[in-house]
Amino acid sequence: MLDHRFHERVETLRVPEMGTDCLAPMLYWLVRMVRPQRVLEIGAGYTTPFIAQALADNVAAGDAERTVLAAGDPAAELPLAHPDYYEQPHEPRLVCLDRMTDPTSSAPRVLAVLEQLGLTPVCEVLEGDLRSSAQDVRERLGPIDFAWVDVWDTLAFFRSFWDLVDPAGGVLALHWLLTYPQGRAILRYIESLRALEGGRLELTSIVEPHKFAQNSLTLVRRVAAYVDPHDLRPLGTANDPVGTLRI
Ligand SMILES: C[S@@+](CC[C@H](N)C(=O)[O-])C[C@H]1O[C@@H](n2cnc3c(N)ncnc32)[C@H](O)[C@@H]1O
Numbered sequence: 246m247l248d249h250r251f252h253e254r255v256e257t258l259r260v261p262e263m264g265t266d267c268l269a270p271m272l273y274w275l276v277r278m279v280r281p282q283r284v285l286e287i288g289a290g291y292t293t294p295f296i297a298q299a300l301a302d303n304v305a306a307g308d309a310e311r312t313v314l315a316a317g318d319p320a321a322e323l324p325l326a327h328p329d330y331y332e333q334p335h336e337p338r339l340v341c342l343d344r345m346t347d348p349t350s351s352a353p354r355v356l357a358v359l360e361q362l363g364l365t366p367v368c369e370v371l372e373g374d375l376r377s378s379a380q381d382v383r384e385r386l387g388p389i390d391f392a393w394v395d396v397w398d399t400l401a402f403f404r405s406f407w408d409l410v411d412p413a414g415g416v417l418a419l420h421w422l423l424t425y426p427q428g429r430a431i432l433r434y435i436e437s438l439r440a441l442e443g444g445r446l447e448l449t450s451i452v453e454p455h456k457f458a459q460n461s462l463t464l465v466r467r468v469a470a471y472v473d474p475h476d477l478r479p480l481g482t483a484n485d486p487v488g489t490l491r492i
Contacts, residue, residue, distance in 0.1 A: 247273060251298060254361050258291045258351040264421065264459025265395070269295040271462070272393055272418060277303060279416055281390030282337045285382060287375055287402060288395030288420075289343040289352040296393060297364040300337040304367075307335045339368040340386050342378055379405035388415075395420040399431050407438070412470040423452050423461035435465060445469040 247270065259266065269292045276284070276299035286296055311331050343352040356370045373381060375398055382405075389409045394402045399419055410417065422428035432450070439446040447466040454460075 246302060247295075247298065251294070251362065254358050255291060255294045258294070258354060258358055260290060260349060260351050262349065262459070263290055263351075263395075264453075264456065265290070265292050267453065268292065268420065268462060272296055273299045275416070275418065276300060276391060277306075279391055280307075280335070280337075281416070282335065283386050283388055283390050284337065284339040285386055285389050285392040285406065286339060286341040286395075287343070287392070288350075289341040289355045289370060290350055290395075292393060292395065293339075293341050293352075293355045293368070293370075294358055294362055294364060297339050297359055297368040298362065300339055300367045301364055303337060304335060307331065337367055338386070340382055341368065341370045342373060342375060342382060343370070344374045345372050375401045375405065382406070383409065390414075391416045391418075393418045393420075399428075400434065403434070403438075410467050412442075412467050414471045415467045417463075417465040417467075419463040419465065421459050421461050422463045423450050424457075428461075432463065435463075442467065442469045445471070 255269075272292055273295040276296055280303050281300075284296060284300065286293060314328055314331060341355065343350070343355075345353050356365075359365050359368055359370070369385065371378065371381060371385070375396060387409070388411050389406060390411050392402070392406065392410065392415075394417065396402075399422065419431075422432050432448075435446075435448060439448070445468045447468060448463070450461055450463040452461045
């Protein structure tokens with residue numbers, strides 16, 4: 246939960262120049278929505294405990310929802326996902342990779358804050374360079390459901406990890422690719438990946454217009470192998486609002 250205690254502890258990691266004041270809570274809610282199990286963060290700091298807390302809260306939410314489903318109250322069940330979802334084990338983990346060489350970054354202090362917040366069971370902080378740590382990350386994480394990339398070398402992320410991103414709905418959140426030429430070149434590269442995916446790649450960017458730098462978020466969703474979950478929806482219920490599935 247993003248309560249007072251949480252905010253008090255993570256404030257020590259906030260570096261205003263990193264531009265993640267709004268992004269960190271946004272990442273928390275993105276991770277709460279997507280409920281990823283295998284998460285990679287490249288470029289640790291203020292954002293790290295928000296992602297780790299979201300993973301821990303997803304576990305608690307899933308447990309509470311399982312209890313509701315087990316009680317068998319149909320009114321309570323309707324807003325929940327298809328029961329099959331809850332049959333899968335949910336044991337999320339986050340790997341945070343940072344080379345720990347930036348003197349302005351709060352990355353070296355992240356582990357201590359994660360320990361204070363009791364978040365180390367879902368999270369591992371790995372010291373290393375993105376370019377030379379691919380094998381280490383692969384062994385620790387395997388396929389990626391969600392990645393947050395907050396380093397200049399976003400292209401190195403694509404070189405090392407794109408094949409690991411789940412083609413059935415894996416989400417990437419990429420910091421600051423708008424508003425400068427090198428970033429826009431990376432965006433064009435991502436657009437070129439869409440052709441390789443047979444057009445099945447979703448891409449959108451959001452800009453913070455009041456800022457000159459560190460002022461955008463790009464979201465990529467890989468859907469080449471995605472199957473729309475409407476096929477799993479129970480028929481004739483509030484989960485089937487237009488009734489088309491009864492035809
Ligand atoms: C912009 S800061 C991250 C800010 C952080 N997400 C926050 O909200 O405070 C970038 C971080 O990435 C790390 N970094 C930069 N290039 C890297 C690379 N090639 N491999 C690994 N870490 C890198 C730096 O050490 C720094 O901690």
